[in-house]
Amino acid sequence: MHQDLLNFETLSVNEKARSSLFTEDWCIRENGTKISFQQHRRDVHALAATLPDNARFALNLCQDRYHFLVAFVAVALKRQTNLLPPNRALGVQRELIQQYPNCYILCDAPLADVPEAPVFEVKLPGKKINRAISSPDIGIPRDHLAAILFTSGTSGKPVAVHKCWKELEAEVQLTAARFGLNRIGKRHLVATVPPQHMFGLANSIMLPLVCNVGFISNRPFFPEDIRLALKATPGGAVLVTTPIHLKACINSGLNWIDCDCSLIISATAPLSQKLAASAEEQFGVPVKEIYGSTETGAIASRRTTDGDEWLFYSGISAQPNADGYVVSGGHLINPCRMSDHLQVRSDGRFRLLGRHSDMIKLAGKRASLFELNQKLNQIDGVIDGSFIDPAAPGRETRRLAAIVVAPGMSRKELQNALAEWIDPVFLPRPLLFVDALPRNETGKLTQQALRALLKS
Amino acid sequence: MPKLSPQQLEVANLIVDVLNLEDVDANDIDPDAPLFRDGLGLDSIDALELSLALKQRYGIEVRSKNEENSRIFGSLAGLTDYIWRTRLDDKH
Numbered sequence: 146m147h148q149d150l151l152n153f154e155t156l157s158v159n160e161k162a163r164s165s166l167f168t169e170d171w172c173i174r175e176n177g178t179k180i181s182f183q184q185h186r187r188d189v190h191a192l193a194a195t196l197p198d199n200a201r202f203a204l205n206l207c208q209d210r211y212h213f214l215v216a217f218v219a220v221a222l223k224r225q226t227n228l229l230p231p232n233r234a235l236g237v238q239r240e241l242i243q244q245y246p247n248c249y250i251l252c253d254a255p256l257a258d259v260p261e262a263p264v265f266e267v268k269l270p271g272k273k274i275n276r277a278i279s280s281p282d283i284g285i286p287r288d289h290l291a292a293i294l295f296t297s298g299t300s301g302k303p304v305a306v307h308k309c310w311k312e313l314e315a316e317v318q319l320t321a322a323r324f325g326l327n328r329i330g331k332r333h334l335v336a337t338v339p340p341q342h343m344f345g346l347a348n349s350i351m352l353p354l355v356c357n358v359g360f361i362s363n364r365p366f367f368p369e370d371i372r373l374a375l376k377a378t379p380g381g382a383v384l385v386t387t388p389i390h391l392k393a394c395i396n397s398g399l400n401w402i403d404c405d406c407s408l409i410i411s412a413t414a415p416l417s418q419k420l421a422a423s424a425e426e427q428f429g430v431p432v433k434e435i436y437g438s439t440e441t442g443a444i445a446s447r448r449t450t451d452g453d454e455w456l457f458y459s460g461i462s463a464q465p466n467a468d469g470y471v472v473s474g475g476h477l478i479n480p481c482r483m484s485d486h487l488q489v490r491s492d493g494r495f496r497l498l499g500r501h502s503d504m505i506k507l508a509g510k511r512a513s514l515f516e517l518n519q520k521l522n523q524i525d526g527v528i529d530g531s532f533i534d535p536a537a538p539g540r541e542t543r544r545l546a547a548i549v550v551a552p553g554m555s556r557k558e559l560q561n562a563l564a565e566w567i568d569p570v571f572l573p574r575p576l577l578f579v580d581a582l583p584r585n586e587t588g589k590l591t592q593q594a595l596r597a598l599l600k601s
Numbered sequence: 602m603p604k605l606s607p608q609q610l611e612v613a614n615l616i617v618d619v620l621n622l623e624d625v626d627a628n629d630i631d632p633d634a635p636l637f638r639d640g641l642g643l644d645s646i647d648a649l650e651l652s653l654a655l656k657q658r659y660g661i662e663v664r665s666k667n668e669e670n671s672r673i674f675g676s677l678a679g680l681t682d683y684i685w686r687t688r689l690d691d692k693h
Contacts, residue, residue: 393652
């Protein structure tokens with residue numbers, strides 16, 4: 146199964162079936178413009194012709210999903226690699242550009258602050274190109290390193306995760322097979338997640354490229370945006386989202402039942418049974434959850450209301466080793482160590498028993514406390530400081546707090562300095578200034594001592 | 602710092618309340634400072650929560666493509682103006 150999947154020569158989607166389903170409207174833009182699958186190929190070739198030949202990397206910052214997709218494929222077509230930054234912080238962009246020489250930036254809106262690298266704005270031809278012109282195929286070597294994503298390592302340094310084209314393709318083949326996406330007729334994906342994130346890259350960019358689904362190019366954010374995007378799909382929608390957005394939708398008081406959505410796929414954070422049940426009731430469709438990570442991509446799923454057991458994707462299995470589990474098979478080129486504790490059954494089902502490390506997950510983003518503390522203590526003017534998860538162990542983290550020794554620094558100065566480096570969801574609140582941190586005799590700080598100080 | 606109008610104070614209290622800004626006094630919010638990033642350091646998840654509160658309290662539906670959004674969410678003054686203008690429009 147494993148080898149077959151990674152070595153298949155042709156896409157398993159019948160191109161004819163795709164063109165008959167999506168004659169004109171494979172992608173629907175925000176202004177209602179429709180783009181066919183053929184048109185996207187012409188746009189990819191047109192953009193690729195304007196990109197530099199001797200670069201190796203492209204920092205893909207495009208926000209519109211169609212722009213991102215065209216840029217993503219054009220970069221790969223030129224045998225270059227997309228760098229997908231974990232957030233839009235300028236310091237992070239600068240670091241990537243230094244770390245990956247021969248890099249340019251691809252964006253679809255003028256950048257306020259431009260790191261030192263050539264910038265290319267993705268502009269598509271305003272008018273439709275004559276359909277009679279044939280659309281050249283897009284040949285990307287299957288071993289080509291298509292993208293590098295970044296995730297927080299336990300040691301504190303961001304870890305680069307390499308994804309070659311075939312692994313990305315194979316993952317969404319498995320997702321489509323699991324959810325029957327190639328057989329549900331004409332559906333468009335409506336996604337609330339950014340394409341630079343692994344879940345968004347797979348389920349809003351690669352899925353339409355590889356399988357029989359269309360997509361909406363904008364990224365709806367507020368509940369009313371999501372409702373209108375669902376209604377804009379001609380044949381019905383599949384909503385690709387997160388527990389946070391789902392919760393906002395459920396609490397918005399809007400009417401979801403007539404939105405013609407046939408499936409909801411949630412990931413990035415655990416979805417509660419209660420929230421999943423309300424969503425199923427309000428939308429009138431099943432809510433499925435995907436389990437995975439940046440390193441592994443999606444590897445399992447469940448219908449949340451069925452219980453707490455997950456089922457691995459076809460071909461994927463977990464083997465115990467000294468300190469946890471290693472997963473392999475399916476789309477995975479290399480076995481991956483799991484960062485969660487699992488309880489695995491022999492039939493491919495498993496339960497999650499919690500995380501190993503100091504990893505914090507907020508709004509689908511991951512950071513290690515170690516890494517955040519490193520960034521905090523690197524700031525000029527900070528003598529000592531530590532982030533704290535104010536939530537009691539086992540409770541949901543809403544926001545991080547920090548306690549800092551930084552005489553002479555204002556709250557605002559410190560917040561601005563942190564914002565240069567870390568994603569806004571991890572910016573500490575409250576931010577407490579003290580004379581000294583409660584270090585014990587060995588110089589160690591415990592989260593309990595910090596929580597006690599925070600409460601006092 | 603300019604003193605807040607009663608409406609601005611009402612909205613400031615809502616923000617502090619909804620977003621659990623424990624270390625912020627509503628009276629201390631600069632009405633013209635940006636709410637996101639620089640001023641209060643709010644982020645996109647806060648925007649979602651704030652949008653729900655605006656809907657519940659004032660019946661206002663926020664959309665991201667509203668041309669005015671950068672001004673609406675730009676500052677406390679902008680947000681307050683928008684709320685009161687929208688409520689007036691609805692009454693007419």
